[in-house]
Amino acid sequence: MEAAKLHNEIIKGYASSTPHEWERLTLSNGIMEYITTIHYLEKYLPKNGVVADIGSGPGRYSLWLAQHGYDVVSVDPIEKSIKSLKARFAARKLKKRLKGAYVGFAQSLEMLESKSFDAVVCLGGPMSHIMEEKQRKKAAAELFRIAKPMAPIFVSAMGRFTIFGGTVSTFQTDLDSRYIDKWAETGDYFGGYGFLPFHGFRPYELEGLFGNKVELLARTALEGFASYRGSYVKELMKNKRRWNKWLRIHFSTCEEPETIGVSEHYMIVAKAKK
Secondary structure: OOOOHHHHHHHHHOOOOOHHHHHHHOOOHHHHHHHHHHHHHHHOOOOEEEEEOOOOOOOHHHHHHHHHHEEEEEEEOOOHHHHHHHHHHHHOOOOOHHEEEEOEOOOOOOOOOOEEEEEEOOOHHHHHHOOOOOHHHHHHHHHHHOOOOOOEEEEEEEEOOOHHHHHHHHHHHHHOOOOEEEEEEEEEEEOOOOOOOEEEEEOHHHOOOOOOOEEEEEEEEOOOHOOOHHHHHHHHOHHHHHHHHHHHHHHHHHHHHHHHHHEEEEEEEEEEEO
């Protein structure tokens, strides 16, 4: 499928699902992703400053940043999401924290000055919806460009391998389709089977987009072994003792390559070199 058609399909899909995108990280399948992401934000963000949220969606992470004392500039390709984000900041009396909100793409951040942000985040998998490798590298270069020297850059992406577990357990008919062979070979999924087009990343592939421009601080699975087990996660949360033990296990294993390999999403935290 040609790049322009894929691009339009992705934009149209997210434009029609803004409310879901706001709720996604509080629903069963997004809980572990959100908890793990916040854990690493708290660990590696500077104590204060201005943060660029690239691919912000309707603002779940932008608002978290503002509520924790950061000034925020948000960028997302969906105009409806940016309008929703602005409204949520206003409703929570945080407008002063929102220093800018733009409709734009990760690979084209001309509206943002070079070396101007104390941290840069690109969370939830926007990089996976850039279907051409050349454009993914351009997006990585833009994230690096706008970060101050030594500023942390947080980028998450969708993993490639965990879907095969679902293929065996739930979606066996997909083995009759053509897409599964292409997916196994390249990680590229072109839509048509219940989800928008995206590229699934192998472990170590995401950081490779930055070349030698950054120093890697952390590489972590976001859901790990809880991937695609959202209903079980929500049930587990009802038992505080078991839930706390699971979180200890998760955070003790989430940086292991094996755990990253089976995770629905994984994230890198990198430091922009001088």
